[in-house]
Amino acid sequence: MTQTLPETTTTLDVKTAMETRRSIRRFVQEPMDQADLREILRLTSLAPSANNVQTWRFAVVQNKDLQARLQEASYNQQQVTNAPAVIVLYSDMEDVLANVREIFHPGMGEEQINQRAANFAKGFESQSVQERAAWANAQANIALGYLLLAARGLGYDTVPMLGFEPAKVREILGLPAHAEIAAIVPVGKRAEEGFEHHRHNLDRIAKFY
């Protein structure tokens, strides 16, 4: 049974956004509204993260030549060029550590910020760049969930993708070698229905104590 979907781009409530989000791989061929695109990213950036570390960064591609190269690096998945915009969501823990004071709330005051920043940086000193990149990627995945729902909430559709060669994508976009890519996310308005949710029954996955 096909689910009836809201036709306007008015903001959806959270429940409706969750229930109508589904992976879409064919999009209406029109450019993204740039204000909406920025709003999707702003809402995504409201995601929580450990220590408010905000490891996520966005590379936003709206250029068919670049999209074609990204598609080639994504096992030729057609949605990469079919979408009007592609958001590459990655984390950059080395950037976080180079600017560590900015993650702390200004309300804490200088002294506390300095102390917390020093402790935070010290905690990662013993880790390799790869280890802390993996930790940063876990934070970026929280933002990925926000991104998919923020887009749907504003009337857009997405498909999160992990099927790509990270080194090639980094090279195409000029991202640093330590950048961990959480997902490539084509975004636009749906031009196909996609598949209804196929999910485990709650009793299969939840225990109540």
Ligand SMILES: Cc1cc2nc3c(=O)[nH]c(=O)nc-3n(C[C@H](O)[C@H](O)[C@H](O)COP(=O)(O)O)c2cc1C
């Ligand atoms: C981390 C992640 C990676 C994914 N990678 C791909 C991908 O490379 N290509 C693709 O077509 N779909 C990809 N998907 C989409 C999943 O197949 C899809 O989310 C899942 O089948 C559930 O369907 P739904 O999103 O329509 O609810 C990915 C989804 C997630 C969350």
